[in-house]
Amino acid sequence: MLTHLKLVLKPTAKKLTILLVLITASITAQELSLKEAYNLMLIKNGDLNASQQEVNAKQEELKAVKGLRYPSLSVSATYLNLDNDIEVDLNEQRTMVSGLLGVADPSVLGDWNFTLQDKNLGFASADINWPIFAGGKINAANKASKINYELSENHHKIKTNALTIKLIDYYFKLKLAKEAENLRQKVYETIQLHNEHAIKLFENGIIPEVETLNAKVALSNAKRELLAAQQDVSLATTAIKNLIGDEAFNTTSTNFINPTIQPSLNEFQQEMIQENEQLKFLEKNEELAKVGVKVENSEYFPKVALFGKHTFWKDNLDLLETKWLVGVGASWDLFNGFEREHKIKAAKHKVLQVQQLEKQAKLNLLTYTEKLYNELEKQREQYNSLATDLALAEKLKFMRTRAFEEGTGTSLEVIDATLQLTQIKLFKIKALYYYNTTYGELMVSLNKTENFLNQI
Template identity: 30%
Template sequence: MKYLHIILLSLLAVHASAAQATEIAFSDAWQQLLKVSDKLQASAQEVNRAQAEKDAGDDLNLPSLSINGSYTRLEKPIELDLRDLNPLANLDPAALPPALGGALASIPGSLFVTPFTEQDIFRSSLQAMWPIYTGGRITAAQGIHAAQVAEKEQQHQLSTRDLFLQLVERYYAVSVSHSLANTKQQLVEALTEHADHAIKLERQGQIAKVERLNAQVALENAKVDYASARRQLEMTQIALSRMLHQQAVDTASPLFIVASSPSLPQLSQLTLSHHPALKLLEAKERQAQGLIDVEKGSYHPTVFLYGNYTLYEDDSLFSKVEPDWMVGVGVKIPLLSRDGRSGKVEAAKSALLQARYTKAQTQQDLSLLLEQSYRQLQQAEEEVDSLRLSLTLAQENKRLRDLAFSQGLSTSIEKVDAELKLSAVQTQQLAARYRYVLAYAKLMAISGQLDEFVGRARSAQER
């Protein structure tokens, strides 16, 4: 009876822990994870950043407008002395008539000086520049930004699929741990009853001491396994709870087997036409092609409109002569450059080829991964089907051993062996069903059918 008392206390502890946990369906767990996942939030911000950079690149088509101001101090003001100009510069006052020479000599020298600027110059103006032809570089740069947005979006999709598989693994690990703990619990209960019975039979002299010890040893081992199963259940629940950012959660959706296996050709078609990894590499190709166009555009001239409007200037003669505004058309033609344009074009071409080769390799890898996952699904399904017959055999064997032992026609060792075989088959079946769900989830994630898996999980819960 003391063994039964210990088991009851353990069961009460497990039930108390389970009562505090909130059951959640897989579909609800997935929606919760989409809301609280820090990984997805970080990935979404990558998309937002790329979109903002793309929006900034759209402004390359617009003109630039700026207000410029300056203060300049000259060594001395700019002045013009008329006596430095012909014919006064070559005029000899001694050669002139005395009256005329005297008249010129009496004129102050300051009257011959014309100031053009002050020594301190203040200026401000409104300047505009609008490129109207850049050899396709602006269009190429905008295309690169658009491709970068597509790349980040596909990376976000990949992160979503990876997180989905992680949720499937943790969610159904809780379900498996529950079933495993129940299996170990049933084994402990059966062996407890058998150990008590064996003690009574030994006292009555119907069985040997070794058979009673065998029953008790088997019970102790079963209790250790049951305690381990309960700890495993607690760890899986903690992992799921932390993933969903909740205190304590439990699963409500059971393991399931799909009635009809998915079509491998259809899965392959969906994968090779819509997988985010391939779309990401296509975006890489567009970026590399845009980089080629940018570098090639540096060989073309740049044509631009420009204008200037003076907002403030001093009252010097030079300011009065200078016009208040001006507009024009400019062109810049590159002849020689030391920025290595040809090398950059070749580097961009290499990047394009790299993206294409990587895409081809990724297609092969995805096809192989799809084939392997499909074979794993089939193998797990075959194991589940095979273990159904094994489970029936183990149950029947246990029933016969129980009956034979109660009639003294079977030993305690044979009865314990029957209990252990039944528990082992049940454990194997749980593992096979878990591997099936993981393989099915991987197939759905690779082919982009996450909603299909969620629907299957919901249907399994409703049955």
């Protein structure tokens, strides 16, 4: 923005002050188009950034669930210290044996108290486990995780659309406030000039003093309306700054688009049913509910897994001579008190629930589209009719002003004509505001945000 500013002379305190003033003025006068404001919102808005983190988390969870298809490998180690060695005392049996052998002293046969396991022992092993069949539960878990990831993307898009509609409203509300402020400023200047003319005409004895009082009252009202319009601009600017996170913004550069004839209502309604993100959200939830039914059905099937173990280190564990083993295991719940049946029915009810919500959502979207379409047509008709009224009001104001200056009209007539012209201009600007915000809401709801931003 400031690349054209160059300080060719030696910097002095005065020159530096001027440069800082230019930089400050450039920043405070920053203009943003609606598209630029939209891009800033996508980057800086905290709600959208938080929503994007949810999408990232679901993406990582999807990758994690894919690990169910692969074997799991683990390493474990154990070292134990028992209170005593594990021993077997067979000395009594030794005495019996010595009697049978005719040995007078059993000790001749030795000590038959054997240590089976030293009290200090340890081992380490590597284990592998690989589920190869779970009744479809692994496939269902992967599909459910994928749908949950898509739902998070869908939810992020819904939030983005909602904030975009709000941004469009705030942006054009600021533009409306700016236009109103400019209009109020012109009205104030016009009535101020009229007040000065009234004073001169009174001093020359052309009009009575009461006419100057009317002009003064009108000037006071015009000043109050101007201050109110300036306050509206300040509030609208603050609202956009909070939404897009840019403190330097204070001026809009995107103009209103003039109302035009739109395609048929039926075309918009069909497109709404196909493209609306909220309806897609319900469709994804229906898919997820159907996956839930498959998960519950998987409980009827056995679970089969391969497993293996390799002991690669042992200490004082003479009883365990095998170094490795492999095998296959299976489990099958044959009866669990009808729990599975009821869970399957519950999952099916969830499917029906989402289907009913989806059905009602389609009806609501058709009504919503019709409402927006009718609002567009209403504002287009008002805008076109106000163009004729504006020409008549401008002519009336001109005639009333001439009549007052010639002494054949009153100050009230001039003021009324001025305010009537102002009111028509305000109505025309408001018609543009409502048309643009409604059209923007419709386009965003149809997933045509980029088209709308490029169009305006």
